[in-house]
Each structure stands twice: as structure tokens, then as C-alpha cells.
Amino acid sequence: MIKYRLICENCKISFDSWFASSLEFEKLKAKSFLNCHHCNSNKIEKTLMAPKLINRTKDKITDEKKRKYKEIDKKIKEYQKFIKNNFDYVGKNFAYEARSIHYNKKKTKKGIYGSASNEELKELSEEGIEAEIIPWIEDKSN
Secondary structure: OEEEEEEEOOOOOEEEEEEOOHHHHHHHHHOOOOOOOOOOOOOEEEOOOOOOOOOHHHHHHHHHHHHHHHHHHHHHHHHHHHHHHHEEEEEOOHHHHHHHHHHOOOOOOOEEEEOOOHHHHHHHHHOOOOOOOOOOOOOOOO
16 A cells, blocks of 8 residues: 545645555546545646655663653652551551641650541641651552
């Protein structure tokens, strides 16, 4: 199959069309089987087309991005392991537990981690309670 950019000599409209081969295009043109879909003229010619080139640098960029994502993924998992080993998990009660520690001066041997909504984090910040957001990757391996 070959794709040609065609132009109508009558109305100057251009369009693309596929042919089995360049020889097939020539046969159809010689028999006046090619016509403009706009004005129905048989005065159809091929125009210049840019060849489709394979871009190897795009593949290299994609491979580089994949490598960087793997490095980031590995680093996040290292942080997660550290957090799991050194902090207490409080689940969805993070905002409540953070307030308890802050206002009640609740003593904890470890820090805490869990989940909180953006609204809860905003409220904690307004109350002067420091909290950090870190990306968390769920372990999907079973």
C-alpha cells in the first residue's frame, strides 16, 4: 500500500488517498477513474509529500524517561520502607491523631503516618500543625 497526497487541478483542493502500488495509481489515472470528491473533476495530480521517517531519538527519550521513573519509583519505595519501620500507622485517623499529639502534648516514641484529605491538611496547617505529603505507591505484588 502507498499513500499519496493528491490535488485537484480544477478546484485546488488537496486530499490523501491509498493505492495498492504506484503502478496502480498510474493505471487508475490513465483510465480517468480518479476524481475530486469536491468538484468531481478528473484532473487529479500527485503533490509533494514528506516521507515518514522513523525517529530513533524518540525511542531513546522514552527509554530515558522509563529509567528515570524506575529510579524515582525505587527511591519512593525506600522512603516508604523507612516510614513503615520508624513511624506508627494511624490510617484515616491521621488528622485526629496529629491534633491529639499537638494539643494534648501526647507523648509518642515514634511519629505517625496515615492518610488525610486536602481539606484536613489545610486545617492542620492553619492550626500550626506541621504535616508533610509524600507520594505513596501501593505494593501490587502478591
